[in-house]
Amino acid sequence: TQLLEQSPQFLSIQEGENLTVYCNSSSVFSSLQWYRQEPGEGPVLLVTVVTGGEVKKLKRLTFQFGDARKDSSLHITAAQPGDTGLYLCAGVRSNYQLIWGAGTKLIIKP
Amino acid sequence: EAGVTQSPTHLIKTRGQQATLRCSPISGHTSVYWYQQALGLGLQFLLWYDEGEERNRGNFPPRFSGRQFPNYSSELNVNALELEDSALYLCASSTDRASPLHFGNGTRLTVT
Numbered sequence: 001t002q003l004l005e006q007s008p009q010f011l012s013i014q015e016g017e018n019l020t021v022y023c024n025s026s027s028v029f030s031s032l033q034w035y036r037q038e039p040g041e042g043p044v045l046l047v048t049v050v051t052g053g054e055v056k057k058l059k060r061l062t063f064q065f066g067d068a069r070k071d072s073s074l075h076i077t078a079a080q081p082g083d084t085g086l087y088l089c090a091g092v093r094s095n096y097q098l099i100w101g102a103g104t105k106l107i108i109k110p
Numbered sequence: 111e112a113g114v115t116q117s118p119t120h121l122i123k124t125r126g127q128q129a130t131l132r133c134s135p136i137s138g139h140t141s142v143y144w145y146q147q148a149l150g151l152g153l154q155f156l157l158w159y160d161e162g163e164e165r166n167r168g169n170f171p172p173r174f175s176g177r178q179f180p181n182y183s184s185e186l187n188v189n190a191l192e193l194e195d196s197a198l199y200l201c202a203s204s205t206d207r208a209s210p211l212h213f214g215n216g217t218r219l220t221v222t
Contacts (some may be wrong), residue, residue: 045212103151
């Protein structure tokens with residue numbers, strides 16, 4: 001059972017375009033983490049959102065946690081080739097267990 | 111600070127053999143996690159070790175096992191290798207279960 005649905009699975013867009021990645025669940029999470037993984041490397045934590053409705057910005061990346069803490073989105077403005085990678089969301093349960101999304105493979109074409 | 115290190119970076123085995131993967135956590139981190147990543151997509155949780163004890167394991171057969179040493183480094187052993195075991199195996203460490211994970215760059219296991 002996939003408890004954290006991540007979409008889209010794959011996205012290829014031109015440099016300068018905007019995009020949004022979604023993670024949705026029927027379960028409530030204590031917090032939600034977003035990671036980026038580049039080829040040949042392990043995932044690197046980008047941000048953790050904790051409070052329902054919370055919005056965090058990291059340069060051109062905007063992360064939002066749903067009011068009910070069941071879903072989250074990552075929005076990238078004016079995507080750059082350096083944004084290319086695999087984006088992973090992970091919901092944190094109350095017992096600290098991580099529930100991972102299946103990942104979004106993002107390619108930004110120059 | 112040195113990050114999580116994994117060895118070897120690549121490992122090629124034949125079906126039926128055994129593989130041993132190694133992980134050194136960040137200094138001061140006592141928790142080590144192992145994940146399997148197939149097809150370059152999502153992570154499947156394998157094992158969690160903390161303070162030398164196995165604390166949790168994912169939905170994998172018993173031929174996947176491991177241990178954590180007194181210095182908090184860890185080994186993942188995969189016995190009776192099958193073709194489907196070909197994947198990137200990632201190790202992560204953290205200071206405690208509530209802290210974010212720090213990942214190594216993985217061991218690419220290929221079973222032929």
